[in-house]
Amino acid sequence: MRISKLFSKTTREIPADADTTGHQLAVRAGLINQAAAGIYTYLPLGWRALQKIEAIFRDEMDKAGGLELHMPVLSPNEWWAKSGRDVTMGDVLFHVFDRRERKLTMGPTHEEVITTLAARYIQSYRDMPLMLYQIQTKFRDEPRPRAGLIRAREFSMKDAYSFDVDAAGLDVAYKNMRQAYINIFKRCGLEAIPVEADSGAIGGKDSEEFMVITEAGEDEIIFCPACNYSANAEKAVSVKEKVADGKPLPVEEISTPGMKTIEELADFLKIPHSATIKAVFYIADKQFVFGVIRGDLAVNEVKLKNQLKCADLRMATEEEVKAQGIVAGSASPLGLKGIKIIADDSVTSGVNFVAGGNKPDTHLKNVNYPRDFKADIVADIALAQAGDKCAKCSGALTSKRGIEAAHIFKLGTVYSEKFGATFIDEKGASHPIVMGCYGFGPSRLLGAALEQCNDDKGIIWPLAIAPYQVYLCPLYREGSKVDEVADKLYADLQTAGIEVLLDDRSESAGVKFNDADLIGLPFRITVSPRTLEKDGVEFKARTEKEASVIPLKEIVAKLKLTIVV
RNA sequence: CGGGGUGUAGCGCAGUUGGUUUAGCGCGCAGCGUUUGGGACGCUGAGGUCGGAGGUUCAAAUCCUCUCACCCCGACCA
Structure with missing residues (x-):
């Protein structure tokens, strides 16, 4: 991609309504543009990053045996009345009315829709285990949208649902998804930890959240460095030590x-x-x-x-x-x-x-x-706090802030019972399907990545989710062979399967370098008369301070080795 | 929902005890020229119903009323 053809623009000024580092960078680097509170356009760079994230999700879901489908955004409001969530999630639901004044709910998540589907298509124990998932835009009228992509009202979510005959089957599905989520964070290059969580409005029993550790996070995580116990502060327990002993005295x-x-x-x-x-x-x-x-x-x-x-x-x-x-x-x-x-x-x-x-x-x-x-x-209705004793090993608890990027639940039969989703077992007896649900927000993951991966100059994209991999930066082009070399390199790199952003603007070196740092692609290659004198180009990783000159002949192979593994 | 703040050009801001009759500045944008290894410089230029509606006044970005939007804080107090 040539920057001259790119639709977006970097800015020096910090946007007035962006509060967190990640949000500021997202706007300054030209990844997103706000339309309304919690509602954003993904500009080409942001969209590419999001699609890379979603591709990783698909890959891991498919590897975990998931089957992708796509449910509608709109669903009959009666389904939400059936589950009771038209009340419990009441304020958060967006609605539209059709020409007959029929009320439709815009999906904030899809348990109602998928369980209706399950009731129709799952009839026998032979139909399970089953894992379905989709990646879709969700709508939630949040009381307070925040920090750009972190808490949006329209956002991308990967939601998966498991269907099993019993609790043992659900355990397998749950562990499977848990591992897939760990894989996703790892592949995206992010530091995240699973924590015990409250299951909230979704319902169900066991649940864990995956927290991306960053100060900009909305959640407080309580954890024990000694035994690795970790939980959302909403859920965390700690030892309440006996404070006094003795004989009860008269009031x-x-x-x-x-x-x-x-x-x-x-x-x-x-x-x-x-x-x-x-x-x-x-x-x-x-x-x-x-x-x-x-x-x-x-x-x-x-x-x-x-x-x-x-x-x-x-x-x-x-x-x-x-x-x-x-x-x-x-x-x-x-x-x-x-x-x-x-x-x-x-x-x-x-x-x-x-x-x-x-x-x-x-x-x-x-x-x-x-x-x-x-x-x-x-x-126990008390808030566990840093400094309290761990309930598991009596180590001292500490706390960190994090962004909840994913949440997995064992739903059990809460929804299948309400929606009549049952199956027939080997003996011909009917049972409600045992369900799990697994949500993970690619757009929030993107927001979290921006919070976690940056320095004072800009974004530092993890390689796997960078919108492009290489920033190709020709300098002093007029009256030299720089353009010729850069154009050829641009073509050669693309042929080698490397994604390149070519800064073909007539800007000064300072402008280009600053934009390169702000946009934060993993590698920068500079071509200038100075490097051509040595028959080479300058190579710099975004994570490194120093650059080095690499012979022109070797640069494609070197990048290929680093990037296309 | 409660509390606070802000709306003036694409972005960041100034101007608000009403009045230099054509509303400024910086960035960005367009043209020309000189430049070029870490956000260059000069000249020229385009771009605004001052969030919206109503009102007060000879006169409103500025005062009053209503309204909309966006941001932040709180959802821990006996």
């Missing part, structure tokens, strides 16, 4: 004028935060919930939501708290009636806690569970 009322927060209270009484119990208030599907947790811990709302089995969870407003007759700042679960109480298991990890007195400026000493109060649910 005692104490005056705590003006003390409303745990911070104030602990300072005032000169006790650690962990010697207190704090109360938090939520509305779970319109029901008021009183949450209790040790003062030094924070509530993990994802865990809380899962425990409460609710669709919607939010913090209660001050008015709602008041309406329950609760004294904010001095609330405690003691003596509460008619309110659902959920306690983190940390309240069982000590004795003689300080808790609210349910009267202004009053707290209670020596509160003990279960002697003084009872909870409807006692479970």
Whole structure:
């Protein structure tokens, strides 16, 4: 490709609305152009990179025994009513209405469509195991699109679905996909780790996310360097150490004028935060919930939501708290009636806690569970944090940020039951199909790659996903043989199967080199009178600082060896 | 949803106590010339319904009302 014919333009200025490094580079190098919030055009360079990524996906899916198909973007809204996701994913769904005012849902993912297909085509145990996948544009009306391709409303997704007769079959499919995903990251040249995850709105049981490690990531990952335990902070567990031992003492009322927060209270009484119990208030599907947790811990709302089995969870407003007759700042679960109480298991990890007195400026000493109060649910609803002890090996947990590029789930029979997707076994008995689903976003992977692979000059493409492999850069062309040599090299490289971007513009060396670094192709070849004097060209890898002169005769073979393996 | 911010040329910005009657600057773009190993220089030129609608006024990019779009932060507080 000749740059003079390329449709896009690099810019020196940092785009005003791009916040992360990767997003800025994507715009500056001319990979993408924004149409609306979270909606982008892929310009030729960006599109080539995306297609390379998708080709790797296809290859790995096919190797893993997947069969590619292509489902429609639009599907009847009734299917979404059937699964219940017209409600649970309600705000995120894009809809269109046809000429008869029939409501169609634009696919945010395709469990409903594929399970409908499975119900039609899978009849016998002989039809399984089966793995279907597609690569398709998905639509999600995200509350807050972010960081360019990282969180978009229209994006590319590879979604695969496995169909098996039983849990053992699903295990095989799941492990198979997990390995395929590891292969994909490796081939794309990215550092990523699988972490335990919450399964969220998709439903199902076991699930893992694949995180691309970068500061620009939206997710916090908790992991243990000692035993390799790693989990999304939404899901992570840690040891809640016993903070106090001893005999439960009688409850005692104490005056705590003006003390409303745990911070104030602990300072005032000169006790650690962990010697207190704090109360938090939520509305779970319109029901008021009183949450209790040790003062030094924070509530993990994802865990809380899962425990409460609710669709919607939010913090209660001050008015709602008041309406329950609760004294904010001095609330405690003691003596509460008619309110659902959920306690983190940390309240069982000590004795003689300080808790609210349910009267202004009053707290209670020596509160003990279960002697003084009872909870409807006692479970782990705490947020694990860096510094906590690992639940598996008691090493110290640390945290990193990452971008969730892929997510795999064991769905089980959640969808097959709702959609009547059943099969007949050897004995003629009918069972729901056991499903798994495996999502992986090529466009998000591209965004993540840009976040991870760059320096202060620009992008540093991993070879496998670079839009072109070589940046061919002729300098001082007039009155020399540079053009002649560069044109021949351009042709020879392409004949050798190497993808070349030829900078045929009449720009100065500085402009060309800076653009070469910004666009970040893996290799740069400079042809100039200076190099031709030595009958050679200059070769530089984007990852290296230094360039070297290679004899003209050898350059094609050298590149071929490096690139076309 | 809540909070904050920004909309002026393709991009980045200035101009906003209303008034030098044709709205500026840099980059980019077009033409000519001189240049050329890390974002060269000179001259000339094209490009704007100042996000949109309504209003106030002799006069609005500038003031008022409404509206739209985009960006950021928060979805941890008893």
